[in-house]
Amino acid sequence: MLPQDSLSGAGVPPSGQAAPLLHGLNPEQLAAVTLPAGHALILAGAGSGKTRVLTTRIAWLLSTGQAAPGGILAVTFTNKAAKEMLTRLSAMLPINVRGMWIGTFHGLCNRLLRAHHKLAGLPQTFQILDTQDQLSAVKRLCKQFNVDEERFKPKELAYFFAGCKEEGLRPRDVPVRDEDTRNKVELYQLYEEQCQREGVVDFGELMLRSYELLRDNDPVRVHYQRRFAHMLVDEFQDTNKLQYAWLKLLAGDMVDGRLQTRGSVIAVGDDDQSIYAFRGARVGNMQDFVREFGVERQIKLEQNYRSYSNILDSANALIAHNSKRLGKNLRTSQGPGEPVRVYEANSDLAEAQWMVDEIRQLVQGGTATRSEIAVLYRSNAQSRVIESALFNVAVPYRVYGGLRFFERAEIKHALAYLRLLENPHDDTSFMRVVNFPARGIGARSLESLQDVARQIGCSLHDAVSSISGKAGANLGAFVAMIDVLREQTQGQNLRAIIGQMLQASGLIEHYRNEKEGADRLENLDELISAAESFVTQEGFGKDAVALPIDETGAPLTQSPASQGLDPNAPLLNQPLVDADTGETLSPLAAFLTHAALEAGDNQAQAGQDAVQLMTVHASKGLEFDCVFIGGLEEELFPHQNAMSDQGGLEEERRLMYVAITRARARLYLSHAQTRLLHGQTRYNLRSRFFDELPEECLKWLTPRQQGFASYAPDMRAVGAYQSGARGQSGFKSEAFTSPPVPPRKEAPAHGLRVGLAVFHTKFGEGKVLALEGAGDDARAQVNFPRHGTKWLALAVAKLTIVE
DNA sequence: TCGTCCGAGACCGGA
DNA sequence: TCTCGGACGA
Numbered sequence: 001m002l003p004q005d006s007l008s009g010a011g012v013p014p015s016g017q018a019a020p021l022l023h024g025l026n027p028e029q030l031a032a033v034t035l036p037a038g039h040a041l042i043l044a045g046a047g048s049g050k051t052r053v054l055t056t057r058i059a060w061l062l063s064t065g066q067a068a069p070g071g072i073l074a075v076t077f078t079n080k081a082a083k084e085m086l087t088r089l090s091a092m093l094p095i096n097v098r099g100m101w102i103g104t105f106h107g108l109c110n111r112l113l114r115a116h117h118k119l120a121g122l123p124q125t126f127q128i129l130d131t132q133d134q135l136s137a138v139k140r141l142c143k144q145f146n147v148d149e150e151r152f153k154p155k156e157l158a159y160f161f162a163g164c165k166e167e168g169l170r171p172r173d174v175p176v177r178d179e180d181t182r183n184k185v186e187l188y189q190l191y192e193e194q195c196q197r198e199g200v201v202d203f204g205e206l207m208l209r210s211y212e213l214l215r216d217n218d219p220v221r222v223h224y225q226r227r228f229a230h231m232l233v234d235e236f237q238d239t240n241k242l243q244y245a246w247l248k249l250l251a252g253d254m255v256d257g258r259l260q261t262r263g264s265v266i267a268v269g270d271d272d273q274s275i276y277a278f279r280g281a282r283v284g285n286m287q288d289f290v291r292e293f294g295v296e297r298q299i300k301l302e303q304n305y306r307s308y309s310n311i312l313d314s315a316n317a318l319i320a321h322n323s324k325r326l327g328k329n330l331r332t333s334q335g336p337g338e339p340v341r342v343y344e345a346n347s348d349l350a351e352a353q354w355m356v357d358e359i360r361q362l363v364q365g366g367t368a369t370r371s372e373i374a375v376l377y378r379s380n381a382q383s384r385v386i387e388s389a390l391f392n393v394a395v396p397y398r399v400y401g402g403l404r405f406f407e408r409a410e411i412k413h414a415l416a417y418l419r420l421l422e423n424p425h426d427d428t429s430f431m432r433v434v435n436f437p438a439r440g441i442g443a444r445s446l447e448s449l450q451d452v453a454r455q456i457g458c459s460l461h462d463a464v465s466s467i468s469g470k471a472g473a474n475l476g477a478f479v480a481m482i483d484v485l486r487e488q489t490q491g492q493n494l495r496a497i498i499g500q501m502l503q504a505s506g507l508i509e510h511y512r513n514e515k516e517g518a519d520r521l522e523n524l525d526e527l528i529s530a531a532e533s534f535v536t537q538e539g540f541g542k543d544a545v546a547l548p549i550d551e552t553g554a555p556l557t558q559s560p561a562s563q564g565l566d567p568n569a570p571l572l573n574q575p576l577v578d579a580d581t582g583e584t585l586s587p588l589a590a591f592l593t594h595a596a597l598e599a600g601d602n603q604a605q606a607g608q609d610a611v612q613l614m615t616v617h618a619s620k621g622l623e624f625d626c627v628f629i630g631g632l633e634e635e636l637f638p639h640q641n642a643m644s645d646q647g648g649l650e651e652e653r654r655l656m657y658v659a660i661t662r663a664r665a666r667l668y669l670s671h672a673q674t675r676l677l678h679g680q681t682r683y684n685l686r687s688r689f690f691d692e693l694p695e696e697c698l699k700w701l702t703p704r705q706q707g708f709a710s711y712a713p714d715m716r717a718v719g720a721y722q723s724g725a726r727g728q729s730g731f732k733s734e735a736f737t738s739p740p741v742p743p744r745k746e747a748p749a750h751g752l753r754v755g756l757a758v759f760h761t762k763f764g765e766g767k768v769l770a771l772e773g774a775g776d777d778a779r780a781q782v783n784f785p786r787h788g789t790k791w792l793a794l795a796v797a798k799l800t801i802v803e
Numbered sequence: 804t805c806g807t808c809c810g811a812g813a814c815c816g817g818a
Numbered sequence: 819t820c821t822c823g824g825a826c827g828a
Contacts, residue, residue: 617816
């Protein structure tokens with residue numbers, strides 16, 4: 001039933017239209033969907049129907065007439081989530097979703113900055129730097145100012161700049177405590193000047209600049225505050241300080257130290273799934289939100305519709321080890337289901353082989369289709385072994401992550417040319433392609449070009465005319481090529497522009513002559529198709545109607561375009577608009593924006609029934625019937641970089657929690673005793689997370705090793721770990737079922753015995769303390785005076801007996 | 804100036 | 819194992 005008091009006045013269609021929307025919601029979900037106006041926090045556990053609640057809420061607001069499409073702003077973190085929301089919405093309601101602002105933080109900021117680029121102090125065609133571009137911009141800066149790159153590593157500088165921006169700090173705002181910081185802040189200032197001069201913004205700038213735009217321009221801010229009466233924020237636990245401040249600005253103004261809001265904000269989040277602290281996410285925003293917005297309604301969604309209880313209990317038990325939690329426990333009405341299966345492999349190869357065997361059984365036995373099986377891992381590097389194991393037995397698979405479409409070198413090159421067409425002063429793009437394909441412009445020429453540009457204070461493009469000699473001729477030819485191309489492609493469609501660019505730049509020619517160029521040529525072809533489908537989706541062409549603007553120069557709330565009720569209209573948002581002129585951004589400029597904000601899929605063959613391989617981070621928000629989580633070893637998962645502090649470890653645990661809760665019916669966990677990482681074999685302890693799972697939910701496919709500590713690379717580390725959280729490990733003999741593991745017998749074919757002195761190429765001389773295993777599996781424990789005690793796989797380690 | 808070779812260092816995660 | 823940057827010879 002609809003709460004009567006929340007239906008606001010005139011224009012409300014009969015509630016009969018909304019009723020089907022609400023069908024099948026549980027009481028908490030219903031309460032969340034039909035919340036009356038006002039701010040609210042929804043704590044939504046994994047698999048509790050969060051996205052459904054969000055989209056139904058929007059649909060409910062619209063269908064009851066409480067909101068117009070233009071009055072809604074819904075913000076997410078990933079393009080995937082935004083698309084999902086739009087897809088579901090359009091399935092629920094026969095309305096055009098174009099007038100709504102649904103997108104990622106960065107996407108919406110981009111939209112704001114395009115609309116008000118003058119006020120924001122940006123050229124209309126400003127380009128967006130992705131992480132790669134940003135790094136090369138920083139490197140260029142370092143070269144220019146002769147920065148000691150040993151002392152200030154470009155990567156660290158980029159990270160520092162991004163961190164400042166996430167905190168909302170401009171160079172003048174950064175507290176300087178030491179000389180080191182002072183230098184960094186100076187470089188930060190120079191970096192900003194460089195970006196501004198070149199008309200480019202990085203991801204952090206996108207966010208910070210639009211924050212400042214809203215903060216410093218009252219009419220604009222007020223306009224959007226009025227417009228967005230309903231704001232919904234997904235994955236609120238992942239917001240950083242700046243994003244939260246941005247939301248506050250849109251919601252209302254501070255009056256006498258108190259936030260006076262106009263519309264209502266609904267934040268949906270799960271503190272247990274906060275896995276982005278490394279890029280500035282602040283779980284504390286949830287508490288701040290409750291306090292500063294005066295949130296009175298908090299709803300917990302704890303009913304899980306996804307997993308059986310063995311899986312859910314495991315997740316609950318694991319996450320209970322974290323100290324800082326808002327407190328929430330998932331429950332399910334489904335039965336216990338299958339136990340969580342645990343497997344210990346001798347090596348990463350064996351682990352992968354076991355996974356593949358299990359996967360084939362699942363598929364052949366009809367338990368699951370391939371696309372409903374996911375293999376999750378902590379870091380991308382782990383996918384290799386699994387991929388090759390799958391490949392060997394011809395099981396189709398799909399890897400997420402790694403290089404994505406718009407990040408491939410050839411695509412970046414092509415995009416750089418396109419960017420130069422839009423903005424000749426984009427020095428990052430200039431540098432990228434000025435000598436690619438090679439056209440006789442070497443480091444020397446570029447150095448002098450950069451010198452000249454700095455002296456005059458202009459872009460590289462403009463500095464070219466001041467260079468004389470042979471270098472000047474070559475550079476001149478390059479610039480002329482770009483300028484001619486720009487003129488020639490004026491007014492042409494995107495397909496034609498890209499086609500001509502590929503020819504004129506010599507990219508096609510270059511890759512045609514390259515040995516391994518076929519793939520790259522194919523990708524360049526794919527770029528044209530991508531542009532083509534972008535153009536149709538975004539609705540450029542006949543139905544592209546500019547949004548009208550009001551007296552403040554901002555687009556009007558309700559545009560005729562957004563009301564053009566075309567049920568078959570594409571799902572994406574309306575074209576980017578310049579608020580001053582009402583012009584839509586050119587297809588090329590919009591496409592470049594799209595390419596920067598959405599790195600795209602990494603592989604085609606989407607439709608195929610394939611096993612899904614991805615990192616745990618990438619799996620967030622997804623679910624599968626069967627989930628394998630591999631590499632559950634100390635230093636890998638939890639990752640070694642995260643173990644230095646408590647916060648890091650808790651984040652790793654949340655990551656594990658996310659991984660576990662992806663599974664609906666079957667969950668497999670595994671770890672390997674030895675793993676080839678960074679080109680060398682490592683011996684890792686079984687992950688501590690195993691000890692935090694309830695024994696009764698687990699089924700050990702291999703005997704649970706008591707002597708786990710024997711794999712420690714360093715005895716001191718073992719001591720520290722043993723004295724820590726590790727309690728009594730339950731050794732359940734009845735859990736030993738299939739498949740049987742060959743017993744390890746002493747079979748000293750290697751000629752070693754305890755007490756023998758041996759020599760290792762890396763660790764030097766040492767003494768054998770213990771031996772175990774046989775054949776390929778044989779290991780020796782050796783004490784090296786300088787490197788401590790290690791277990792070495794004799795098949796791998798080169799040990800010679802010292803006479 | 805260009806291409807290739809080689810050694811060092813990295814690989815945790817993403818808009 | 820792979821990528822990057824520097825060195826070196828053509």
